[in-house]
Amino acid sequence: MLYLDYAATTPPYDEVVDTMAEVMKKHFGNPSSLHRLGLEAEQLVSQARAVIAKCLNVIPEEIRFTSGGTESNNLAIQGAVSQYRHRGNHIITSVIEHASVYETFQQLEQQGFRVTYLPVDETGCVKLDQLEQALTDDTILVSIMAVNNEMGRMQPITEIGELLRSYPKVIFHVDAVQAVGKLPIDPSKQRIDLFSCSAHKLRGPKGTGFLYCRQGLELRPLLWGGGQEAGVRSGTENVPAVVGMAKAVRIAYDHRQQFVEHTSKLREQFVEGIRAIPELKLSGSDNAADMAPHIVHFSFPGMKSEVLVHALEQHQIYVSTRSACSSGAELPSRVLHAMGYDDARAAHGIRLSYSLSQTLEDAERFSHALREVVEKLKPTMTSQNRRR
Structure with a gap:
């Protein structure tokens, strides 16, 4: 089996599975309980928070555990605009965001917020000058993803952060689900106030994630109840998953340089194989430095x-x-349409995503299989076009 869908989900590390099983068996206490079992569980949660914070070069109190990327994005966006609505009514995002961001902005628009959806160029990149033109005294939030989950275009997060240093009242949120543990994310250097992570994108467990929230920034909770996670996210912490996520994050950061070097070589070979087939069209930028490896x-x-x-x-x-x-009819990709692709390209996209586990031999195997498949499908495509 050659699994090339790591951007959707990843196989958890054996170490993560083993650790979670041990925690489930031996440390099943509720972290909010006052007895020994509860205190042991609370200690594990605190240790996991410290491990993640150290990897990210932040303080433990800035890490808030959630159920994953979707909740982290919703908590960041809704929590921030609800808390700071007195500052203004204008919020900014891009047209290529993940649905958990894009649809949240659509909901906020229905609630009366004025939303600017920034366009992208033909490579899928947000333009700094258009962001600068969109900023007003009424702007309270900018949310731009680090890496587009669909076609892999990296966004100019560092440059956006530098721009926003001149707008201290504007909160900067980054959906970093496809970047944490893979590409550089440094909140202090990049002037990021909030960023989201999902554990199962970096070989951790599904159903858990975290939100980095800069110290001093307040969020209005989405969930009310026990007041866990410093009152921001009520609900009993999923201790085994949190511990498993911390282990996955640590492993990812230990191998991050190796990850970038290896996946860059893989990407080069995948791209070469695709370009060799005239019927196929690559998406994004021709400059490899613009694209996530x-x-x-x-x-x-x-x-x-x-x-x-x-x-x-x-x-x-x-x-x-x-x-x-x-209803049996393919719908064009919102992301690819935003890049200016016509329906013929926007409705017929394929994504490959991979990690350290794949080899250059795997990339070569894929290229051979892809060429064989395309050759077999071409007559079918021709007959379909004739019927149209």
């Missing part, structure tokens, strides 16, 4: 993405498509 996206115009996915599956190769289906 662990994600490659391409389109097969005129061929349903699901057909290509299942054809590769016959070779025991697993990739993904971002296309949504409704």
Whole structure:
């Protein structure tokens, strides 16, 4: 099996699974309980918070545990605008954000907030000058992702942070789900107030994540109850998952340089194989430095993405498509449309995503299988076009 869908989810490290099993068996106490079992569980949560904070070069009190990236994004955005609405009514995001950000902004727009959705260029990048033009005295929040989850374009987070240093009242949130443990994220150097992480994107457990919240910044909770996580996120902490996430984060940061070097070589080989097939079109920037090393996206115009996915599956190769289906008709990708791609490309995208586990031989195997699959599918595509 060749699994190339790491941006969707990752196989947990054996060490993570073993650690979580041990915690579940031996440390099942509620961290809020006052007896010994509760105190042991609370200590494990505190240790996990400290481990993650050390990796990120932040303080433990700035880490808030959540159920994953979606909740972290919602808590950051809704919590910030609710708390600081007295400062203004204008918020900014981009047209290529993950649904958990994009749809949250749409909901806030319905609640009366004025929203600016920044466009992107043909490579999928937000432009600094357009962000600067959008900023007003009424702006209270900017939310821009670090790496686009669909086609892998990195955004100019550092430059945005530098720009926002001149706007101290504007809160800067970053969806870093596809970046934590892979690419540099430094809140103090990049002037980031809030950023989101999901454990299962870096070989940790599903259903857990965290939100970095700069010290001194207050958020209005989404959930009310026991007052856990310094009152920001009520609910009994998932101790085994939190400990497993901390281990996954530590392992990722220990191997981050190796990850970048290895996945950059993999990306180069994947891209070379795709470019060798004339029917396929790569997405994003031609400059590899603009793109995350662990994600490659391409389109097969005129061929349903699901057909290509299942054809590769016959070779025991697993990739993904971002296309949504409704009533049997493919819908174009919102992200690819925003980049100026027509329906033929925007509705027929394929994403590869990978990690340290894959080899250059795996990339070569994929290229051979892809060429074989495309050759077999071309006659089908031609007959479909004739019927149209």
